[in-house]
Amino acid sequence: MPTTRKLAAAALAAAVGATALAACGGQDGQGGGGDAGAAKATTVTLVSHDSFAASSAVLKEFTKETGYKVKVLKSGDAGEAVNKAILTKGAPQGDVFFGVDNTLLSRALDNGLFTPYTAKGIDRVDPSTRLDKAKHRVTPIDSGYLCVNYDRAYFARHKLAPPNTFADLVKPQYKNMLVTENVATSSPGLGFLLGTIARYGDSGWQDYWKKLKANGVQVVDSWEQAYDQDFSGSAGGKKAKATRPLVVSYASSPPSEVLYAKPRPKSPAQAPTGVATGTCFRQIEFAGLLDGAKNTAGGKALIDFMISKRFQEDMPLQMFVDPVVKGAKEPEVFTKFGAKITDGESMAPPRIAAHRDQWIQTWSSLLVK
Numbered sequence: 001m002p003t004t005r006k007l008a009a010a011a012l013a014a015a016v017g018a019t020a021l022a023a024c025g026g027q028d029g030q031g032g033g034g035d036a037g038a039a040k041a042t043t044v045t046l047v048s049h050d051s052f053a054a055s056s057a058v059l060k061e062f063t064k065e066t067g068y069k070v071k072v073l074k075s076g077d078a079g080e081a082v083n084k085a086i087l088t089k090g091a092p093q094g095d096v097f098f099g100v101d102n103t104l105l106s107r108a109l110d111n112g113l114f115t116p117y118t119a120k121g122i123d124r125v126d127p128s129t130r131l132d133k134a135k136h137r138v139t140p141i142d143s144g145y146l147c148v149n150y151d152r153a154y155f156a157r158h159k160l161a162p163p164n165t166f167a168d169l170v171k172p173q174y175k176n177m178l179v180t181e182n183v184a185t186s187s188p189g190l191g192f193l194l195g196t197i198a199r200y201g202d203s204g205w206q207d208y209w210k211k212l213k214a215n216g217v218q219v220v221d222s223w224e225q226a227y228d229q230d231f232s233g234s235a236g237g238k239k240a241k242a243t244r245p246l247v248v249s250y251a252s253s254p255p256s257e258v259l260y261a262k263p264r265p266k267s268p269a270q271a272p273t274g275v276a277t278g279t280c281f282r283q284i285e286f287a288g289l290l291d292g293a294k295n296t297a298g299g300k301a302l303i304d305f306m307i308s309k310r311f312q313e314d315m316p317l318q319m320f321v322d323p324v325v326k327g328a329k330e331p332e333v334f335t336k337f338g339a340k341i342t343d344g345e346s347m348a349p350p351r352i353a354a355h356r357d358q359w360i361q362t363w364s365s366l367l368v369k
Helices: 009-016 056-066 078-087 105-110 152-157 187-200 205-214 223-230 235-239 254-259 296-306 309-317 332-337 349-367
Strands: 043-048 069-074 096-101 139-151 178-181 218-220 246-250 273-290
Touching: 043 078, 043 296, 056 069, 056 309, 078 096, 078 105, 078 187, 096 105, 096 187, 096 296, 105 349, 139 152, 139 187, 139 296, 178 187, 178 223, 187 205, 187 223, 187 246, 187 273, 187 349, 205 349, 218 223, 223 235, 223 246, 254 273, 254 309, 254 332, 273 296, 296 309, 309 332
Parallel strands: 043 069, 043 096, 178 218, 178 246
Antiparallel strands: 096 273, 139 246, 139 273
């Protein structure tokens, strides 16, 4: 998102920093792109949320192949990053924006953030993720499900079954356990809100959130704060002695807890965290060439690279998200410990576009007065 991404990326993000990337050149508008007669720029700037990450091996390979260096500019959680991009519209801070998802897509498109570009290899991308296929202003990069995660050890110690559905979260036995993100600043938070609206409808979602509030839900600004600081099941939460055993995160979060556990178990039967599979909402993340970008050729090349098999197969253990390109394989640890969701909630982009701002305002009046 939010991919999340999204996840363990807090640890990986610092390593990425302003690492160099490179990308393949090509004909302008045809994957790789190039502006005839223009001096070739050597740096392309990728603007993203804080959870962007890629392995050093992939970044080095990209640089070696093409020579384009990519500066990664991180701008907070996805909602915050999109808002900053809108404020700098026409004079962007970079060339490519990555991390706008289906919950915020219409806001970005309605504000004219992107220049249309048909990426090389777009025919290999899952058609269900191509929400702007008529105009090609954005390219799908990853997908996943936003879901409530739970701390297995906490529930085992308290001899309590973890929640599995939205309805479970408002039960008294789960009082003061859930931490979620502010829907005005965080795409995971907004996705969770949309999931509850899809589940309970226009007439029922506000009552549901009133019940969540009465049951002690905690609201924080970002996924990083919720997951790494307040969730007792995360490595960061354990260090901070966090007290919330439930968090809005991703179906693919548990593998990160296996990989980054200290000490790391040799042959774990399951991840230390689990997923409440009845609380999920589908998220798709996109990249787009920013309108007014200084290095359009490098930006196009970077987008092409992000839907290459090499980058797509690197993503699962970097941002803990699912590839969108046909044939891209996921590593065993990702498939073994991540939850596979087949019946999560979803919502049509036009409905999100028509009501998102109103829903955010109403939610804010209920939860963060």
